[in-house]
Amino acid sequence: MAEPALSIRGLTKVYGNGFHALKGIDLDVEQGDFFALLGPNGAGKSTTLGVVCSLVQKTAGQVSIFGIDIDRDFARAKYHLGVVPQEFNFNQFEKVLDIVLAQAGYYGMPRHEALPRAEQLLKDLGLWDKRSGSARMLSGGMKRRLMIARALMHRPKLLILDEPTAGVDIELRRSMWDYMRRINREEGTTIILTTHYLEEAESLCRNVAIINHGEIVRNTSVRELLAELDTETFLLDLARPVEQAPHVEGFEVHKVEGAQLAVVVHRGQRLNDVFAALGEQGIEVVSMRNRANRLEEMFVSMVEQGNGVQRELDSMGVSK
Amino acid sequence: MSTAQIAIALWTLVVKEVKRFTRIWPQTLLPPSITMAMYFIIFGSLIGPRIGEMDGFSYMDFIVPGLIMMAVITNSYSNVASSFFSNKFQRSVEEMMVSPMPNWVILTGFVLGGMARGLGVGVIVTVVSLFFTRISVAHPLLTIGVVVLTAALFSIGGFINALLADKFDDVSIVPTFVLTPLTYLGGVFYSISLLPAFWQNVSLLNPILYMVNVFRHGFLGISDIPVGWALTAIFAFIIVLFSIALWMLERGKGIRS
Numbered sequence: 285m286a287e288p289a290l291s292i293r294g295l296t297k298v299y300g301n302g303f304h305a306l307k308g309i310d311l312d313v314e315q316g317d318f319f320a321l322l323g324p325n326g327a328g329k330s331t332t333l334g335v336v337c338s339l340v341q342k343t344a345g346q347v348s349i350f351g352i353d354i355d356r357d358f359a360r361a362k363y364h365l366g367v368v369p370q371e372f373n374f375n376q377f378e379k380v381l382d383i384v385l386a387q388a389g390y391y392g393m394p395r396h397e398a399l400p401r402a403e404q405l406l407k408d409l410g411l412w413d414k415r416s417g418s419a420r421m422l423s424g425g426m427k428r429r430l431m432i433a434r435a436l437m438h439r440p441k442l443l444i445l446d447e448p449t450a451g452v453d454i455e456l457r458r459s460m461w462d463y464m465r466r467i468n469r470e471e472g473t474t475i476i477l478t479t480h481y482l483e484e485a486e487s488l489c490r491n492v493a494i495i496n497h498g499e500i501v502r503n504t505s506v507r508e509l510l511a512e513l514d515t516e517t518f519l520l521d522l523a524r525p526v527e528q529a530p531h532v533e534g535f536e537v538h539k540v541e542g543a544q545l546a547v548v549v550h551r552g553q554r555l556n557d558v559f560a561a562l563g564e565q566g567i568e569v570v571s572m573r574n575r576a577n578r579l580e581e582m583f584v585s586m587v588e589q590g591n592g593v594q595r596e597l598d599s600m601g602v603s604k
Numbered sequence: 605m606s607t608a609q610i611a612i613a614l615w616t617l618v619v620k621e622v623k624r625f626t627r628i629w630p631q632t633l634l635p636p637s638i639t640m641a642m643y644f645i646i647f648g649s650l651i652g653p654r655i656g657e658m659d660g661f662s663y664m665d666f667i668v669p670g671l672i673m674m675a676v677i678t679n680s681y682s683n684v685a686s687s688f689f690s691n692k693f694q695r696s697v698e699e700m701m702v703s704p705m706p707n708w709v710i711l712t713g714f715v716l717g718g719m720a721r722g723l724g725v726g727v728i729v730t731v732v733s734l735f736f737t738r739i740s741v742a743h744p745l746l747t748i749g750v751v752v753l754t755a756a757l758f759s760i761g762g763f764i765n766a767l768l769a770d771k772f773d774d775v776s777i778v779p780t781f782v783l784t785p786l787t788y789l790g791g792v793f794y795s796i797s798l799l800p801a802f803w804q805n806v807s808l809l810n811p812i813l814y815m816v817n818v819f820r821h822g823f824l825g826i827s828d829i830p831v832g833w834a835l836t837a838i839f840a841f842i843i844v845l846f847s848i849a850l851w852m853l854e855r856g857k858g859i860r861s
Binding site: 299337339340341358359365367371372373374375376377382385386387389390392393394434 | 605606608609610612613615616617620623627690691694695696698699700701702703704705706856860861
């Protein structure tokens with residue numbers, strides 16, 4: 285069986301101020317996977333990825349990239365790794381082409397190989413026309429794409445994307461998704477993604493781990509996770525405003541605003557029953573959509589559950 | 605990394621550093637030329653003739669090597685300090701940290717970049733000095749050797765400063781409060797033989813004195829201190845500071861959380 289693209293065992297990180305960012309997490313990401321690492325702010329996502337990329341020093345534990353232990357041969361492991369960080373981390377005053385060529389140079393790639401590679405990537409990501417301009421003149425979305433191009437220069441087998449589409453408009457986000465799907469499918473690049481757009485994770489990723497308070501609270505496939513979803517909330521836009529939320533037997537119905545209702549539907553319940561009951565009361569529904577995407581509902585419920593357990597333990601004076 | 609790959613990585617870093625300071629030449633190359641021209645005009649041409657000879661040479665000829673060395677020291681130091689710190693500040697240092705480039709290559713790349721600016725400015729100041737006096741070099745190899753070693757030493761110093769710095773102010777503290785006084789008191793403008801015995805001995809604790817004196821010896825053939833001793837001290841400083849800088853880099857001091 286092939287080595288996992290990333291294997292983490294007992295990873296612990298305690299910062300200088302005593303904060304336990306990671307509490308001995310275990311995680312495997314298989315080769316070729318498109319994997320989401322989700323969690324609220326401060327949960328430990330960026331610390332985990334920081335350790336993998338050598339930006340954060342671990343306190344304990346083991347990390348292997350394609351079977352190479354980073355404690356034994358980090359340099360060799362780094363050849364397989366491409367990183368797109370959350371924040372812009374290039375010299376804003378350098379030219380776009382110089383930034384990607386310098387990255388190739390740091391990996392020991394000769395210029396005659398680096399130039400065509402840079403041209404191909406910058407063209408693929410719509411930046412070739414900007415190659416001679418200073419990076420600070422790029423828009424936010426272009427800067428994100430520049431970091432993707434830079435990370436791919438040395439043809440990494442594992443690409444880490446830390447919130448790659450943050451602040452990017454919807455159209456551009458979709459084109460970036462297509463590009464990421466393409467390199468995952470056609471080039472077999474393993475991709476690990478952290479994101480706050482759960483729609484992004486649901487749309488792109490096959491497997492997911494949810495991290496909270498420095499612990500992995502769930503590690504499974506996106507499909508399995510969604511199958512466990514017990515409730516979904518639908519927003520119904522009405523033809524006419526209603527005075528108050530109508531009563532629908534067996535369903536929880538709330539009035540969101542004059543002409544909009546929120547209906548909580550549990551697993552096994554039929555939406556048709558809602559429409560029928562509303563119809564009987566003379567309420568006409570003109571359109572319907574999910575309040576949040578399905579993964580988001582699941583994520584919020586798991587994190588809230590986790591926080592609740594943590595609060596209970598804290599109140600009992602028990603540390604996890 | 606193979607040797608060829610290391611050579612490419614090092615070359616990339618050096619070229620990037622050289623491009624950086626040449627791109628902003630009005631901030632990096634022009635000011636020292638103007639400042640040194642002022643020194644030559646005021647101390648060399650106007651005040652110098654009233655001072656008379658210093659160690660058997662005209663005052664202008666005496667201060668030329670010291671002023672060249674002063675320019676090399678401050679520019680080597682400040683180039684690496686400001687460049688590496690701005691890499692930290694903009695987080696572009698992460699580009700290097702995530703790459704397989706060994707730490708000694710990162711350190712050497714920045715040091716060579718600092719040396720390039722220090723020596724470049726040294727050449728410019730030398731050319732400027734030719735407008736005021738004729739330069740003769742008594743020991744060319746020694747002159748080149750000591751200026752190269754000095755540029756290396758202060759580039760390493762700048763690197764350590766940048767690693768320790770948390771804000772831009774921290775990068776300017778050492779040049780303002782340490783380097784400038786040590787340089788001014790390091791025999792650039794006078795021979796320490798003019799000082800009382802006590803202050804002569806105190807001056808011997810100033811490492812810059814050794815560099816200025818060996819460099820002057822290379823130019824004029826005179827020195828306040830033994831040349832061999834001075835060269836040994838410079839070598840020792842380079843080895844010690846390089847080891848400290850590398851150790852700090854390995855530990856991720858100032859760059860890894």
